[in-house]
Amino acid sequence: MELLLMTLTTGIMVGGIYALVALGWVLIYKCSGVLNLAMGELTLIGAYVSLSFYSMGIPFLLSLLFSLIIGLILGILTERIFLDKLIGEPVLTVIMVTVGLSFFFKGTVEFIWGVDTKVFQPPVFPLEPIKIGPLVIGKVYLWSFVAALILLVVFVSFFKYTRWGLAMQATADDEMAALSLGVSARFVYAAAWAIAFMAAGVGGTLLGNINGLNISVGYLGLLVLPAVVLGGLNSIPGAIVGGIVIGVLENFSGAYLDKYFPGGVKEIAPFVFMAVFLLFKPYGLWGWERIERV
Amino acid sequence: MSSDTMILKINNIEVKYHEVILVIKGVSIEVPEGGIVALLGANGAGKSTILKAVSGLLKHEDGHVTDGSIEFQGERIDRMGPEKIAKLGIVQVIEGRRVFEHLTVEQNLKVGAHMRKYGRSLKEGLEMVYHYFPRLREKRNEVAGFISGGEQQMTVVGRALMTHPKLILLDEPSMGLAPLLIHEIFNIITQLNKEERISILLVEQNAKLALNVAPYAYVLENGRIVMDDTADKLRENPDIKDFYLGMTDFGGRKSFRDVKHYKRRKRWLT
Numbered sequence: 280m281e282l283l284l285m286t287l288t289t290g291i292m293v294g295g296i297y298a299l300v301a302l303g304w305v306l307i308y309k310c311s312g313v314l315n316l317a318m319g320e321l322t323l324i325g326a327y328v329s330l331s332f333y334s335m336g337i338p339f340l341l342s343l344l345f346s347l348i349i350g351l352i353l354g355i356l357t358e359r360i361f362l363d364k365l366i367g368e369p370v371l372t373v374i375m376v377t378v379g380l381s382f383f384f385k386g387t388v389e390f391i392w393g394v395d396t397k398v399f400q401p402p403v404f405p406l407e408p409i410k411i412g413p414l415v416i417g418k419v420y421l422w423s424f425v426a427a428l429i430l431l432v433v434f435v436s437f438f439k440y441t442r443w444g445l446a447m448q449a450t451a452d453d454e455m456a457a458l459s460l461g462v463s464a465r466f467v468y469a470a471a472w473a474i475a476f477m478a479a480g481v482g483g484t485l486l487g488n489i490n491g492l493n494i495s496v497g498y499l500g501l502l503v504l505p506a507v508v509l510g511g512l513n514s515i516p517g518a519i520v521g522g523i524v525i526g527v528l529e530n531f532s533g534a535y536l537d538k539y540f541p542g543g544v545k546e547i548a549p550f551v552f553m554a555v556f557l558l559f560k561p562y563g564l565w566g567w568e569r570i571e572r573v
Numbered sequence: 574m575s576s577d578t579m580i581l582k583i584n585n586i587e588v589k590y591h592e593v594i595l596v597i598k599g600v601s602i603e604v605p606e607g608g609i610v611a612l613l614g615a616n617g618a619g620k621s622t623i624l625k626a627v628s629g630l631l632k633h634e635d636g637h638v639t640d641g642s643i644e645f646q647g648e649r650i651d652r653m654g655p656e657k658i659a660k661l662g663i664v665q666v667i668e669g670r671r672v673f674e675h676l677t678v679e680q681n682l683k684v685g686a687h688m689r690k691y692g693r694s695l696k697e698g699l700e701m702v703y704h705y706f707p708r709l710r711e712k713r714n715e716v717a718g719f720i721s722g723g724e725q726q727m728t729v730v731g732r733a734l735m736t737h738p739k740l741i742l743l744d745e746p747s748m749g750l751a752p753l754l755i756h757e758i759f760n761i762i763t764q765l766n767k768e769e770r771i772s773i774l775l776v777e778q779n780a781k782l783a784l785n786v787a788p789y790a791y792v793l794e795n796g797r798i799v800m801d802d803t804a805d806k807l808r809e810n811p812d813i814k815d816f817y818l819g820m821t822d823f824g825g826r827k828s829f830r831d832v833k834h835y836k837r838r839k840r841w842l843t
Binding site: 366442445446448449451452453454455456457458459460461462463513 | 628630633655656659660664665666667671672673674675676680681683684685686687688690691729732733735736
């Protein structure tokens with residue numbers, strides 16, 4: 280019983296981090312119909328940038344803020360340099376470019392920060408966990424969860440109530456019609472990439488606080504794919520719920536199935552679940568029913 | 574028509590797609606301030622292309638105005654991007670009822686107000702649209718992808734209205750709609766023109782309809798203007814009667830040779 284509860288809470292908390300990265304993924308898809316396969320690398324970059332600031336002795340929250348600002352700039356630059364020319368081209372082309380970007384970013388990260396695992400030193404979050412009854416929760420996990428929830432509220436209200444949020448959704452729906460109303464498609468895409476960079480940066484930083492940071496954190500991007508697909512590619516609440524479901528699933532299969540299938544069952548389970556789930560709900564939980572663009 | 578009252582002047586433009594495909598060959602059109610001008614023509618004549626050339630959306634499809642000029646209120650706009658042109662007060666209602674399917678009707682309208690910061694003017698704009706399209710008020714919270722075709726057409730026209738345009742480029746508002754609805758929408762269009770003083774360049778295949786609302790019209794064929802005149806004169810023109818209004822003087826069948834002859838004659842004229 281205790282194991283069950285523990286696994287569940289850890290799953291939910293880790294899921295919070297997945298949800299953050301999933302958010303970035305959904306944002307780009309929502310605005311431009313592009314599946315950004317470089318998402319994992321965005322996570323890496325954000326995480327390394329905040330780690331660098333932190334090791335210079337800058338307080339953690341400030342480092343995170345700096346990393347957000349750099350994420351914003353990088354997002355806009357990426358869009359301007361690599362993707363701007365592709366506005367109006369088939370979505371598949373753009374997706375292939377994101378594959379290229381993912382290799383490019385990974386190479387750049389290895390070049391700048393090397394391949395050894397780095398940790399946040401001194402540890403940002405106190406190591407002693409919080410105890411609620413029989414439950415033991417690491418503070419990192421708790422904070423990640425809180426951060427995910429806050430960002431969820433911020434993004435949902437951004438899309439629902441602000442001028443730019445609506446314009447971004449409109450562009451996703453019909454770029455041409457949005458253009459005809461004076462919406463700047465370039466601005467919309469730049470904003471989407473900037474926000475994705477930032478969300479991924481937060482996710483990466485938090486994850487780096489759990490296990491230390493190395494290039495494999497970038498695989499998170501791919502690991503989050505089931506979460507995104509599960510929630511529906513263009514639903515923000517879907518990304519959050521999907522992230523949490525995948526987190527829980529991963530931890531459960533790690534705790535209960537590892538005995539029977541030793542090895543990577545933890546990593547594979549979410550993908551198996553995604554495949555089965557899609558058989559029944561091809562658009563995910565809250566995805567748009569007509570996805571013509573992929 | 575004297576030239577200083579023209580809100581839009583298209584001077585002898587040539588349009589090429591992908592830098593090789595010549596689709597518009599020397600077209601000149603003028604729209605008077607506060608007027609309605611219709612542009613008639615068959616499928617593929619280049620009507621939509623002309624509208625896109627004006628709104629700047631052409632560039633988005635890799636098309637360019639390679640010769641001639643387009644002037645809006647005396648300012649050259651043929652090299653501007655679509656956002657800039659929209660800011661000047663030109664809005665194109667793209668053919669085919671392109672609503673933002675996943676947004677509600679009201680959100681669709683709000684996107685129309687994107688260029689002017691949200692505020693009190695947003696409410697006023699919405700009220701104006703609901704005044705002209707009461708039906709949209711009822712549907713305001715419904716997802717635009719699921720409302721009827723007529724309501725979608727109203728939504729896109731209303732959305733265009735939210736930009737507070739000086740000139741609306743209206744591309745086939747009658748496409749695929751029931752006659753009664755078409756009637757309703759065209760009534761509103763004339764009303765908008767009269768009450769809000771919005772100039773309209775209307776593209777239509779339904780010539781009868783277009784000539785009812787527009788006092789002046791141009792006929793486009795194969796990327797060239799073959800005729801332009803007042804609606805009254807065009808309605809009496811035997812060729813127009815024949816090919817666009819579907820009436821013949823003889824009541825009998827026309828032989829294809831006459832059609833060809835007509836086309837040849839028009840080509841000589843231009």
